[in-house]
Amino acid sequence: MNVYDTLKKLNLTLPKAPEKGGVYSPCVRFDGNLLYVSGCGCVIGEPVLGKLGADLTIEQGQEQARNCALNILAVLERETGDLNRITKCVKLLAFVAGTDTFYQQPQVANGASTLLVELFGEAPARSAIGVNALPGNIPVEIEGIFEMAD
Amino acid sequence: MNVYDTLKKLNLTLPKAPEKGGVYSPCVRFDGNLLYVSGCGCVIGEPVLGKLGADLTIEQGQEQARNCALNILAVLERETGDLNRITKCVKLLAFVAGTDTFYQQPQVANGASTLLVELFGEAPARSAIGVNALPGNIPVEIEGIFEMAD
Amino acid sequence: MNVYDTLKKLNLTLPKAPEKGGVYSPCVRFDGNLLYVSGCGCVIGEPVLGKLGADLTIEQGQEQARNCALNILAVLERETGDLNRITKCVKLLAFVAGTDTFYQQPQVANGASTLLVELFGEAPARSAIGVNALPGNIPVEIEGIFEMAD
Numbered sequence: 158m159n160v161y162d163t164l165k166k167l168n169l170t171l172p173k174a175p176e177k178g179g180v181y182s183p184c185v186r187f188d189g190n191l192l193y194v195s196g197c198g199c200v201i202g203e204p205v206l207g208k209l210g211a212d213l214t215i216e217q218g219q220e221q222a223r224n225c226a227l228n229i230l231a232v233l234e235r236e237t238g239d240l241n242r243i244t245k246c247v248k249l250l251a252f253v254a255g256t257d258t259f260y261q262q263p264q265v266a267n268g269a270s271t272l273l274v275e276l277f278g279e280a281p282a283r284s285a286i287g288v289n290a291l292p293g294n295i296p297v298e299i300e301g302i303f304e305m306a307d
Numbered sequence: 308m309n310v311y312d313t314l315k316k317l318n319l320t321l322p323k324a325p326e327k328g329g330v331y332s333p334c335v336r337f338d339g340n341l342l343y344v345s346g347c348g349c350v351i352g353e354p355v356l357g358k359l360g361a362d363l364t365i366e367q368g369q370e371q372a373r374n375c376a377l378n379i380l381a382v383l384e385r386e387t388g389d390l391n392r393i394t395k396c397v398k399l400l401a402f403v404a405g406t407d408t409f410y411q412q413p414q415v416a417n418g419a420s421t422l423l424v425e426l427f428g429e430a431p432a433r434s435a436i437g438v439n440a441l442p443g444n445i446p447v448e449i450e451g452i453f454e455m456a457d
Numbered sequence: 458m459n460v461y462d463t464l465k466k467l468n469l470t471l472p473k474a475p476e477k478g479g480v481y482s483p484c485v486r487f488d489g490n491l492l493y494v495s496g497c498g499c500v501i502g503e504p505v506l507g508k509l510g511a512d513l514t515i516e517q518g519q520e521q522a523r524n525c526a527l528n529i530l531a532v533l534e535r536e537t538g539d540l541n542r543i544t545k546c547v548k549l550l551a552f553v554a555g556t557d558t559f560y561q562q563p564q565v566a567n568g569a570s571t572l573l574v575e576l577f578g579e580a581p582a583r584s585a586i587g588v589n590a591l592p593g594n595i596p597v598e599i600e601g602i603f604e605m606a607d
Contacts, residue, residue, distance in 0.1 A: 434496030
């Protein structure tokens with residue numbers, strides 16, 4: 158199924174690829190057809206800042222995780238020209254900023270991986286961990302490895 | 308040496324591959340013969356929960372890290388059908404939940420990498436870092452990349 | 458441009474590759490020409506310990522991040538025999554130990570990636586995250602994937 162058709166069906170619009178916040182490439186192609194996407198934050202439009210367990214509900218965290226995935230997709234589109242060239246999400250590493258007693262990182266990260274499964278079929282490998290602080294006080298940051306067709 | 312013979316020599320039994328705690332694949336094969344294993348927790352049987360520096364000793368943390376490695380091996384066996392097809396552990400990323408003043412993450416992570424060296428020979432690349440919280444209040448979570456034979 | 462000429466121009470000297478702090482390989486070659494470099498700490502000479510937001514300024518953090526990059530380079534030189542064989546830094550994952558309200562991890566990590574861009578041209582993919590504690594109370598730890606020529 159066409160990635161853009163699925164996005165439309167889900168009523169989702171790709172954001173503009175996020176501005177870089179430092180000295181790095183948003184996406185690096187390596188080893189032939191692999192793409193390493195830098196950690197993408199969750200800001201799209203008005204920022205939602207703070208930490209899980211204190212400032213955001215699980216549902217809000219899931220929405221922010223989905224935003225990370227949308228930012229990753231925007232980066233991948235700019236890199237490849239066409240998201241239909243992406244054949245697989247290999248892995249996601251999801252960082253969830255939270256209090257010392259917030260333990261539901263996987264539920265938050267599901268907000269990102271659920272979208273990627275809808276778009277690409279196979280679920281990626283994934284780690285979801287808690288951290289005490291992320292850049293600019295964003296609640297979620299996610300990096301990933303993708304495979305593309307020749 | 309046969310992986311299963313080594314496990315027997317060490318008096319270790321592979322657990323059942325852990326249940327998934329979210330929307331992801333426990334293992335994704337990519338780029339030919341590489342395997343990305345999702346972050347595995349340390350629960351085998353009765354859970355040992357809490358944080359290094361507060362609730363667990365270093366020795367208990369090492370045992371939990373070894374549990375992570377055993378869970379990773381269970382995932383790899385289900386994926387490949389035979390652990391002897393694994394030729395190398397490329398890297399481990401070990402997350403150790405601890406207090407703000409617990410600084411011995413490498414000693415904890417040794418519990419996992421020591422086992423993998425006994426099984427596969429070469430030691431993997433590794434990062435071992437502290438985090439303030441992990442899913443379900445587990446003390447250790449480890450992800451890895453492995454290579455398998457054709 | 459020759460990597461060693463650039464280092465000399467920048468008045469930088471490669472340290473001795475850091476001693477291992479656990480059971481792991483400082484560098485593992487995989488999948489042909491990829492190199493996984495284990496998380497390198499920032500200690501070169503007299504250790505600078507502590508956390509961002511409490512014990513170190515941003516500028517001190519950047520210097521420590523650059524130290525991580527220098528330690529990574531020392532590991533890569535030992536592995537390859539000649540840093541000019543490195544063709545690309547694919548990705549960096551930068552862990553910055555900080556207080557719960559320190560949010561400038563990318564600025565700190567720039568200390569490492571700026572140096573790698575000067576040496577190898579293209580900027581790597583990167584994630585920069587905060588953590589509550591790192592091994593031995595170091596402020597920065599960075600791992601990376603590199604590509605080398607045949």
